[in-house]
Amino acid sequence: MWPLFALLLGLAVGSFLNVVVHRLPRGESVAYPPSRCPQCGHRLGPWDLVPVLSYLALKGRCRYCARPISPRYPLVEALTGGLFLLASLFYPPGVEALLVFLFLAFLVALAFIDVDTFELPDPLTYGLLFLGLLASWALAFPLPFRESLDGSLMAAGGLALVAGYGNLFLRRFREARAEVPVGPHQVHMAALFGALLGPGVGMALAFLAWALSARTGRPVVLPDRLTLPLLPLAFLLAPALGLDFLESLKGSLLAAGGLALAGGLYWAFRPLPEEEEEPVAMGYGDVKLLGALGAWLGPYAFLALFLGVFAGALLGLLLRQRKLPFGPYLALGGVVAFFFGEALWGAYLRLLGV
Ligand SMILES: [Zn+2]
Structure with a gap:
């Protein structure tokens, strides 16, 4: 029945x-x-x-x-x-x-809205994120709270950095206009400082840059041309500062994710600007969706991302379509990872003979 x-x-x-x-x-x-x-x-x-x-x-x-x-x-x-x-x-x-029904319902709505509008509405991405965190906090389901929070921040931080590098290469290293008071620049700063000094300090310094930008009305940031190329060096330098490589990577992703999700929340709640002002700030729809998946999947959010990229690339080739929304593939990856993540990961390890 x-x-x-x-x-x-x-x-x-x-x-x-x-x-x-x-x-x-x-x-x-x-x-x-x-x-x-x-x-x-x-x-x-x-x-x-x-x-x-x-x-x-x-x-x-x-x-x-x-x-x-x-x-x-x-x-x-x-x-x-x-x-x-x-x-x-x-x-x-x-x-x-x-x-789980709620998780699935949010993903179906997000996927089809993205198909129609190329947007992932904040009430749904943040709704799914906070529902996952709340359930983990209150019931330790689907994950212990700590794993849910870390998963959410690291997944969002990871995809925000991928987007940051992608934009830097696409613009051929011309500096993007920094958004006031908060935008991707602070996310990249958080990643760099987080890699060297741990997630707490990384986030604190980036929040300081955010506060100074808000105060002065002008961007108080380090250029992307500096922060993004320095980040891989920071991972190599971290052992000299007493962090091992994985700690450094984790600190970087946690700090970047914290800034990306907090910044997105700021823009979501900001009162609508006057007409003619530049509309969407930060964007980051996919980043927020992956952050939400992280709250439900923990580290398996990265499997969802991998499956989403794979499915998207495959279908993009089959349909020979250039501009495809990524949300539906992320949602699909999220559903597969939620039900079959551990089984897939186990099968993969067996394949490697581990
Ligand atoms: Zn009719």
Whole structure:
């Protein structure tokens, strides 16, 4: 009975996620008004809203205007139902299963919003992040709190640094404009100081740069051309300062992740600027999503990233499409790593003969 219940619940939640995916990026309420046909605006009755079955019964057309309904709607419902069914095979009924359902629902919404808009909304990425931290803190599920926090910061820090190096190479080492009061420059500073002096000091120095930028209204930062090339040297130098290589790497990623996620939170809560000002600051949507996955997966977030890059590259080649949103692949990698991460890692180690 439990898997059947999970499937039906997933279908119903998938139907709600269609509404979230459609309305959240437009800033509309997800609770009201009731669903309408996007083509003719006719209000939909209960018989038009039965997950998957309504679509099949109506042969993919609106009951009122007979225009085609996007197959996306039943697809999202069936996908969510399938994922909930999968979760029910791993977790018995209870609060843990409920948390896993929430994890999956957030990822489905994020993936499809990214497909539509090339954006990952802060309420969903930070919602997923804080839900993971809160569950770990209160229930030690899915991870002990410390692993959840470290996983989140290190995963976000790692991807923020990858983005930093990517931008530096793409711009051929021309310095990017530094954002006031906080942007990637402080993240890169945190990584460098964190590698040499540990995550606490690394973060403190970068927060100081943030505070001075806010105070003076001008960027108080070290240039990326300095911090990013020095970072690998810092890892090599760290043993002289009493940190071993892994400690240094961990300190760097923790500090960078702390700055990236705190900076993102600042921009998310900042009141909307006047029109015509530069819109999105920091970006970092994928960084925040991977940070959220880290809160649920711990170090397996890096496996999620690897799987996401692999799937994205594979599909990018198959579809011969240049511009693909990365969120759906990260979400897919996150789901696979959550259920099968340990099994995959074990199989990989056996393959290496370890
Ligand atoms: Zn219609």
